[in-house]
Amino acid sequence: MSKSKAQYTEPTTTVVQIETSTALKIIKHASERFPRSASGPLLGFDVHEDVLKVTQSHRFPYSSDDESPYRHKENGRYQEELLEQLKVTDGTIQLLGWYQSSVSGKAFSESLVDSMAYGQLRQSANSVVITVDPSKAQYGVLSLRAFRLTKPFLETFIANDYSVEQLNKVELSFDKVFEELPVQLHNNYLTSLLLAANDEDFYHSTQALEASSLKSKALGTNVETLIDSVDDLNHLYNQLNRKKSTNQEVSLREWLPLCEKINFTAKDVEQQVVSDFLTDSVIRQ
């Protein structure tokens, strides 16, 4: 990103309004993928005064906890093609950021900040990230929150100057990196009718809470993913070790013919390579 071109523009919206159908899709996606992460682009309009209208969401093909899904290559392509298609049916709809599942704020990372800065500086000043907590949804609690980077942080980010003087000047502290925006659910009149057709109690999910199996189920899935992750890690370790050992052999084989020419014994070379390897690994550590 060339930092010279980036400029901070004041967002025109302070409230995020999500269509009920879109909110449903987001929750559904997050719950389906739980405990893995889920994410997708948010589409809508920011032309209304003060209100950011999110009218559509889709699913990113690729989601991961480790890096922000927004800047992932494949997701970027997906996003572009999606916008291209939607131009035909939805006219002026535009990209407004993305949503991401976040269990207990897990999504907040450096890469999220980077992508947010990219979104707010490069795409739309009104970009937001919406986090949804699927673990809470399991217990019948809706947690949809919208965040945006603050002006002081973005200015510091553009200047790329994190010195104490600069931080003091713009009055930036750790709790002022993000600002939270109030989130509203918007029903169109048909949605309201549809909702009113059922009794109010219909939507209370207390029945789901009664089943104590739900808790053990959630615990079970957590343990399973934990085991999966450990297996994955183990596999990676093995691969890495194998790679290391083959590397060592290759370098030995490369060196051995040479040592005959320069009167070194094979043992010397081997020692040299091993010590090289050790210092290497020490540095890498």
Place this chain on the structure above:
Amino acid sequence: MADTLHIVRPNLLLSSTTTTPVSVTVQSPALFQLVEFSLRSQERIIGTLVGTRSDEDGELVVKDAYIVPHTEEDDILEIEDAQNRAFFNLHKRSNPKDVILGWFSTSDAIDSFTSLIHDFYSKTEQYPPIHLTLSSVSELNSVPKINTYIATTVGASSSLANAIKLEKESNYIFTPIPNKVDFGAQEKTVLNQAAKAVFGESDESVAQLESKSVDLQVLVNAVNQIDLLIDTTLEYIEKVEQGSIEGNEEFARLLLSSLNTNVKSLNLEQAFTSQIQDTLMIEYLTSSIKTQLELSAKLATLA
């Protein structure tokens, strides 16, 4: 009897490996999406339904839908197939398991165009498509209602029509099939909030979400609700005892059975402690695994 038309169910016409849909489940996000689509225009909007198909019991689950542009002029119909394909491929990228199930229309009229559009989907899809209509656009104050149909061909099919040099190809007869809307526990959390705007005192279209300590608020609401329930039940019992209203036997039996499972017999404390112990155990295991991993990482670099 003379008025009855006997037609063959499509599954008898097809090979035995494909089953025709017998029931359709519409997931609530798809339903609300369709409702939103229907507001876009007074004209008929059509589009594709995507979701999963179970081969065993012919159950279809509609997960999502998207609009496919089309034009109706006189008796000429144009559907933008390229758009349809492109969008489905996009959808497939993020939902690899989904297939095209059929098509929807935001008008509940079944006319000559319905057959034409259905013909289009029948030709492009391997399985017999379903047709879903949403009745709401014409009448402003009716609750949106979903109808699902499967279609049977009547008359000569295209190859036969060509053979006997008929100008008109086969048509379809639409048979309604049962459908239901699926509200998952997670989706109800959204609907619960959205319904607040509807059932609230001021009739608004917007529901404000709480951002802080949502869990606590839900708990408070739940406790209040239980409190209210107990109050109404007590009131009811008192009235029955006084003889001002007649008691319901079924309700009494229900009360009696719930008395049997009172808190003491459940041994709440024990249940609570065992739950906590389970959680602590998991936490302990997690941290020990973490420590072991860190340790082995250190050892691996030293070795």
